[in-house]
Amino acid sequence: RIGVVGSISTDFVVEASRRPEQGETVFGDSFETSFGGKGANQAVATARLGADVSMIGAVGDDEFAEHLVTNLQNENINTDAVQNVSGVPSGSAIITLVERDNSIIYVAGANDEVKPEDISKELVKSFDIVLVQNETPVETIEQLIDMCNEVDTPIILNPAPAREMSEAYIAKVDYLTPNESEVKVLFPEETMENILQKYPNKMIVTLGAEGAVFFDGKSHQWIPAVDVPDVVDTTGAGDTFNGALAFGLASGLALEESVQFANLAGSLSITKKGAQAGMPTLEIMREHKEF
Ligand code: ADP
Numbered sequence: 001r002i003g004v005v006g007s008i009s010t011d012f013v014v015e016a017s018r019r020p021e022q023g024e025t026v027f028g029d030s031f032e033t034s035f036g037g038k039g040a041n042q043a044v045a046t047a048r049l050g051a052d053v054s055m056i057g058a059v060g061d062d063e064f065a066e067h068l069v070t071n072l073q074n075e076n077i078n079t080d081a082v083q084n085v086s087g088v089p090s091g092s093a094i095i096t097l098v099e100r101d102n103s104i105i106y107v108a109g110a111n112d113e114v115k116p117e118d119i120s121k122e123l124v125k126s127f128d129i130v131l132v133q134n135e136t137p138v139e140t141i142e143q144l145i146d147m148c149n150e151v152d153t154p155i156i157l158n159p160a161p162a163r164e165m166s167e168a169y170i171a172k173v174d175y176l177t178p179n180e181s182e183v184k185v186l187f188p189e190e191t192m193e194n195i196l197q198k199y200p201n202k203m204i205v206t207l208g209a210e211g212a213v214f215f216d217g218k219s220h221q222w223i224p225a226v227d228v229p230d231v232v233d234t235t236g237a238g239d240t241f242n243g244a245l246a247f248g249l250a251s252g253l254a255l256e257e258s259v260q261f262a263n264l265a266g267s268l269s270i271t272k273k274g275a276q277a278g279m280p281t282l283e284i285m286r287e288h289k290e291f
Pocket residue numbers: 160179180206207208209210211212225226227228231234236237238239241262263264266267268270
């Protein structure tokens with residue numbers, strides 16, 4: 001059983017040939033809404049693979065709330081711990097896609113209302129692994145990490161979006177999964193090599209088309225991504241990677257195999273538009289590799 005604590009949002013996706021300058025209006029080529037939020041995305045990625053997933057989070061009291069919860073339920077995700085908070089909007093992300101590269105403005109809304117008291121030790125104890133990102137208030141994340149430590153539930157922190165983090169909490173998480181730009185925010189002074197060596201078997205850095213890397217205590221394990229001929233939309237690649245990593249680890253795979261598994265899932269996810277649409281099932285994963 002996997003617990004995902006995090007954001008639940010609607011993505012408003014605009015495609016355009018270029019981004020507007022300040023004060024300027026440009027014509028876009030397309031507009032679409034899709035389900036997102038790093039928490040919900042990672043929960044969906046994990047559930048697609050067949051895991052028993054519970055989401056812990058919040059939606060607001062606007063017209064998006066019900067759709068957001070129904071989408072999770074349609075993916076067989078338990079939503080008992082998803083609250084409805086009145087007086088705030090549901091989370092949203094305004095995503096601009098220019099030449100398949102995205103830039104994002106994220107408005108937390110109800111995602112900021114997930115409080116430390118909403119998470120109990122009993123709940124955390126019932127999970128084989130917990131997955132959390134940085135779109136939930138920092139007090140809630142820190143309490144979650146402390147609780148996981150207390151009841152011996154492994155926890156993966158995907159530090160996205162990037163924010164500074166204390167050494168004490170880095171020490172308390174079992175796995176930290178920044179991408180390259182998040183590494184620079186977390187450790188502005190250090191080289192990638194030093195950071196990986198400082199946190200063996202914990203720090204797993206995703207490298208986009210290059211895959212992912214970690215230090216196993218003896219050497220750097222660089223795990224290549226899978227070559228995808230037609231990249232459609234990289235939104236959600238990191239989320240798919242993290243969801244699949246949690247699934248792999250909870251299934252008892254070793255870290256190296258779990259990272260391979262996560263890379264394959266992340267790579268397959270970018271072949272469809274929208275964060276969640278391309279997330280593979282275990283069946284699709286097996287068409288590409290024996291797991
Ligand atoms: P984020 O989406 O958080 O920026 P990355 O860009 O590092 O994170 O991508 C996460 C994972 O998704 C990578 O480790 C890789 O497995 C997969 N991935 C991302 N981009 C590509 C790509 N162009 N080709 C193949 N795999 C990719």
